[in-house]
Amino acid sequence: xxxxxxxxxxxxxxxxxxxxxxxxxxxxxxxxxxxxxxxxxxxxxxxxxxxxxxxxxxxxxxxxxxxxxxxxxxxxxxxxxxxxxxxxxxxxxxxxxxxxxxxxxxxxxxxxxxxxxxxxxxxxxxxxxxxxxxxxxxxxxxxxxxxxxxxxxxxxxxxxxxxxxxxxxxxxxxxxxxxxxxxxxxxxxxxxxxxxxxxxxxxxxxxxxxxxxxxxxxxxxxxxxxxxxxxxxxxxxxxxxxxxxxxxxxxxxxxxxxxxxxxxxxxxxxxxxxxxxxxxxxxxxxxxxxxxxxxxxxxxxxxxxxxxxxxxxxxxxxxxxxx
Amino acid sequence: xxxxxxxxxxxxxxxxxxxxxxxxxxxxxxxxxxxxxxxxxxxxxxxxxxxxxxxxxxxxxxxxxxxxxxxxxxxxxxxxxxxxxxx
Numbered sequence: 232x233x234x235x236x237x238x239x240x241x242x243x244x245x246x247x248x249x250x251x252x253x254x255x256x257x258x259x260x261x262x263x264x265x266x267x268x269x270x271x272x273x274x275x276x277x278x279x280x281x282x283x284x285x286x287x288x289x290x291x292x293x294x295x296x297x298x299x300x301x302x303x304x305x306x307x308x309x310x311x312x313x314x315x316x317x318x319x320x321x322x323x324x325x326x327x328x329x330x331x332x333x334x335x336x337x338x339x340x341x342x343x344x345x346x347x348x349x350x351x352x353x354x355x356x357x358x359x360x361x362x363x364x365x366x367x368x369x370x371x372x373x374x375x376x377x378x379x380x381x382x383x384x385x386x387x388x389x390x391x392x393x394x395x396x397x398x399x400x401x402x403x404x405x406x407x408x409x410x411x412x413x414x415x416x417x418x419x420x421x422x423x424x425x426x427x428x429x430x431x432x433x434x435x436x437x438x439x440x441x442x443x444x445x446x447x448x449x450x451x452x453x454x455x456x457x458x459x460x461x462x463x464x465x466x467x468x469x470x471x472x473x474x475x476x477x478x479x480x481x482x483x484x485x486x487x488x489x490x491x492x493x494x495x496x497x498x499x500x501x502x503x504x505x506x507x508x509x510x511x512x513x514x515x516x517x518x519x520x521x522x523x524x525x526x527x528x529x530x531x532x533x534x535x536x537x538x539x540x541x542x543x544x545x546x547x548x549x550x551x552x553x554x
Numbered sequence: 555x556x557x558x559x560x561x562x563x564x565x566x567x568x569x570x571x572x573x574x575x576x577x578x579x580x581x582x583x584x585x586x587x588x589x590x591x592x593x594x595x596x597x598x599x600x601x602x603x604x605x606x607x608x609x610x611x612x613x614x615x616x617x618x619x620x621x622x623x624x625x626x627x628x629x630x631x632x633x634x635x636x637x638x639x640x641x
Contacts, residue, residue, distance in 0.1 A: 316603065316621055317639065350579035350605035351619070368578050385578070392581035456624075511623025515582065517561045517602040518620040518627070518638075525624055 232337065233266040237295045239288060250285055253405035256308075259284040263305040265332040269298035273339040276380070278369070279325065279349065281306040281314050293373035297380070300338060304328050312348040321352030322361075329362045344369040344376070347390060394514040399445040402512050407441040410505060414438070417501070424543070425490055428478060432471030436498035439463040440505025448509075455520070456506045456513075457528035464502025468495045482550075489546030497539025500532040507532075558597035562618040567591040569614035576606035576615060 239247075250259045261282040268278075268291060276299045280290045287303060304324045306314035314320035325345070329335070334343075342365045345353050355366035370379050370389035379385050414437035422430035443463055444451070453459035472491035476484070507524060510516040556562050563584070570591035577585045577592055582599040585592045585606060592614075604619025621627070626638035 315605075316619075347579055348581060348605075350575075350609055351603045352608075354608050355575065356609070356611055368575075371581055387583060390578065390581070391583055507624045511621075511625050513622075515599070515601050516622040517600060518618070518622045519561045519602060521622050521624050521627060525627060529628070 232332075233262070233264060235266045235268055235291055235301065237269065237291055239292060243284075243288060246284060247288065251401060251404060253408045256405070260308040261287045261303050263303045263328065265334060265337060266301040266303065268294060268301055269296070271298040271300055273337075275299045275338070275340070277302055277334070277338060277340060277343045278376070279304065279343050279345045281309065281311045281320055283308050283310045283314075286310045290373045290376075293376055295377075297377065302328060302332065302334065302343065311346050312351065315349045315352035318352050320349050322354045322357045325353055325358055326361045329364060335363065341365060342367055346373070347371045347385075348392065392514045396446060398514070399448060403442055403445055406445070406509065406512050410437060410441045414441070424547070425475075426480070428471060428474050429490065429494065432467060432474075432494055432498065433501070435471070436464050436467045436502050437505065439467050440502040440509075444502070444506045445509060445512075455524050456510055456516075457503045457524055457532075460503030460506025461499045463506070464499035465495075467502065468498035471498065486546055486550050489542060489549075493539045493543035493546070495539075496535045496542060500535035500539065503528065504532050504536075557594055558600060560598050561600045561602050562616075563594075563597055563600040563602065564616040565592075565594045565597075566614050567594075569612045571612050571614075573611060575609040575611075579605040579609055581605075 246259055250256055261284055263282050276297075278290055278294065278299055279302045280287050282303050282305055287301070290301060304320055305328070306319045306324070309319065311320050341363060344367045347368045348371055350368055353366060355368070358364060358366050369376055370385050371392050372389070375385070375389040379389060414434055417437065418430045418434045421433045440460055440463070444460060448459065451459040451462055453462050471494045475491045475494065476487050478487070507528065510521045510524070556564055568591075572587070572591060574587050574592070577587045581603065582596065582601060584594065584596045584600045586595045587593075600617065601622055602617050602619050604617055607615040607617045607619065621638050623638065630636070630638035
């Protein structure tokens with residue numbers, strides 16, 4: 232049995248920062264198994280966690296001063312909720328881990344506390360039938376466990392998953408990472424083709440989806456991710472188009488209008504597509520809703536994006552023919 | 555018939571044995587404990603995570619649960635896979 236602590240070391244905090252930035256994210260795994268936390272007695276509580284470092288450490292830290300056991304499941308380095316969605320944080324793994332660690336011999340209690348979000352993969356009655364351990368579904372967030380234990384029950388707030396600005400902000404680096412090469416490529420292409428205003432514009436359109444959208448999500452007009460993305464991308468496109476038309480760069484007004492039109496078509500589609508991809512990192516979208524959103528808006532995005540590129544290339548061809 | 559136009563959640567209160575697990579596990583407070591049966595109070599907020607149905611002993615709750623991630627779903631469609639898988 233491993234031993235762990237309530238306090239995190241500086242090195243562990245550094246690992247958290249790296250994990251949050253998406254750096255070597257899959258390397259930060261906890262070895263599955265049973266851990267002693269503090270100095271537990273045989274009847275101390277058993278808490279179940281995932282072998283994703285941020286899940287395990289959030290639990291350790293939240294249990295400050297509480298002696299107990301942590302049973303770490305092998306979720307392939309994935310957090311509790313995502314792993315529960317795929318079943319790796321699930322009934323089978325929990326039952327097998329209870330057997331592999333000889334939990335029934337190590338502890339006297341016959342209860343285990345599973346995070347509420349683990350219920351997507353864990354069927355409490357099957358676990359009891361197969362292992363003899365009763366599952367108590369704890370609160371959504373580990374930080375509420377001490378109060379949950381003190382009061383013997385959960386408040387509505389403890390049972391509700393949230394998605395406030397801090398929850399969204401911490402996801403920006405790891406979600407945005409895959410968008411950075413895309414944004415960089417588009418900016419380079421825009422700079423070589425249309426100059427610095429276009430490059431700044433397309434970079435801002437990408438940033439609107441990668442950064443502004445998650446931060447401002449509840450306040451942006453629109454009923455779903457895609458429409459909110461169209462609104463934000465539309466604002467960037469309008470500003471870029473205005474700057475392009477007003478810029479006295481020696482080209483004719485017709486050409487500048489052509490460029491502006493291409494931005495008005497393509498930028499909102501880009502921002503909207505990035506915004507749509509935030510559904511995977513949100514806490515409330517249903518597959519049914521996301522499927523509808525994809526079917527309704529992805530064709531619109533494709534048509535707008537393609538028209539924007541065609542408009543841009545067309546005005547360039549006309550220009551070179553005249554020039 | 556689903557109880558909301560926004561998702562696939564179906565609840566048959568006549569089958570409920572009041573174990574209370576649906577109200578405990580739902581992260582969006584779709585169910586509440588009631589006197590004779592669990593009450594479906596917030597059907598539109600269901601995100602189809604499936605926790606309630608998995609833990610419902612009597613089969614009173616049904617929902618098509620899957621991954622609500624656009625990237626995973628579009629990838630699955632492109633690769634012609636049946637089930638989207640995330641991360």
